[in-house]
Amino acid sequence: MTRPADDDVTLGRGLQPGDHHYRAFVDFPGSYDIGAAMQFSLVTALGLREDHFLLDIGCGSLRAGRLFIVYLRPGRYFGLEPERWLVEEGIRQELSQEILAVKRPMFSHDRDFTLSAFGRQFDFLLAQSIFSHSAPRQVRRCLAEARAVMAPTAVFIATYWRGRESYTGEEWVYPGRVLYTAGDMAALARQQGLVCQQLDWTHLSGQTWIAITHPAHRDQVRPVTNRCSMVAIKHWLRHRGAATLGLARRLYRRPRTGRTPAESS
Numbered sequence: 001m002t003r004p005a006d007d008d009v010t011l012g013r014g015l016q017p018g019d020h021h022y023r024a025f026v027d028f029p030g031s032y033d034i035g036a037a038m039q040f041s042l043v044t045a046l047g048l049r050e051d052h053f054l055l056d057i058g059c060g061s062l063r064a065g066r067l068f069i070v071y072l073r074p075g076r077y078f079g080l081e082p083e084r085w086l087v088e089e090g091i092r093q094e095l096s097q098e099i100l101a102v103k104r105p106m107f108s109h110d111r112d113f114t115l116s117a118f119g120r121q122f123d124f125l126l127a128q129s130i131f132s133h134s135a136p137r138q139v140r141r142c143l144a145e146a147r148a149v150m151a152p153t154a155v156f157i158a159t160y161w162r163g164r165e166s167y168t169g170e171e172w173v174y175p176g177r178v179l180y181t182a183g184d185m186a187a188l189a190r191q192q193g194l195v196c197q198q199l200d201w202t203h204l205s206g207q208t209w210i211a212i213t214h215p216a217h218r219d220q221v222r223p224v225t226n227r228c229s230m231v232a233i234k235h236w237l238r239h240r241g242a243a244t245l246g247l248a249r250r251l252y253r254r255p256r257t258g259r260t261p262a263e264s265s
């Protein structure tokens with residue numbers, strides 16, 4: 001089936017990360033949907049409930065925000081994003097003024113990680129693909145601000161590119177990326193009085209997920225994994241035809257042979 005041309009334009013198909021389009025600016029446009037699902041499933045697996053307060057740092061065009069905003073009770077979603085146009089375009093294309101009026105998310109367009117600008121504490125903080133572009137001074141500033149706004153039991157979930165050496169520059173790098181060693185990332189958290197634990201959660205482009213907490217509440221981080229579902233998703237994405245046919249065969253075979261799911265291979 002051929003798709004209408006304007007669908008490709010709306011969804012940013014064929015564009016590269018960083019291009020001036022609300023989906024392409026934040027990632028490969030083809031990952032926009034699953035990238036949102038991965039964030040939403042991780043944060044909810046770690047315990048986000050509808051009455052929690054969530055701060056989405058570098059929320060971009062509300063890729064994940066559009067799911068969190070609808071899930072949370074009104075006035076619980078807060079987004080920090082210096083590129084105001086991204087938030088406006090995300091609202092226009094993915095949410096609507098009606099949902100905005102009901103859910104009342106709050107936004108700040110500060111460029112200096114002033115998380116305290118919202119004047120409140122948060123249960124969950126999220127920085128997806130932010131430290132992967134940040135200079136050490138920006139990570140320090142973000143973590144210092146985070147410590148001040150994290151509720152005692154808060155979990156701050158972030159991603160970074162893990163490497164053998166750490167970036168030592170002074171500038172935000174975009175759409176390129178920067179690397180940090182696991183030791184340096186843990187030290188950056190420790191310097192702000194926080195602790196950092198690695199999460200067993202697949203990232204579509206290969207970044208590492210971490211959970212940052214106050215030291216006394218490091219046990220707050222539940223053991224989570226998405227390894228099984230990711231294997232299934234990746235398989236389906238690579239071999240859609242064969243995987244769908246295989247699933248159809250299995251569904252069709254069960255009633256005919258009378259085997260229970262536990263007996264079938």
Ligand SMILES: C[S@@+](CC[C@H](N)C(=O)[O-])C[C@H]1O[C@@H](n2cnc3c(N)ncnc32)[C@H](O)[C@@H]1O
Pocket residue numbers: 025026027035057058059060061063064080081082083086110111112113127128129130172
């Ligand atoms: C790779 S995108 C990720 C966006 C979003 N978290 C997502 O998963 O779709 C990086 C985002 O960080 C934003 N950004 C750039 N400088 C920033 C800063 N100083 N503080 C917070 N966010 C910033 C960019 O505008 C962009 O939206």
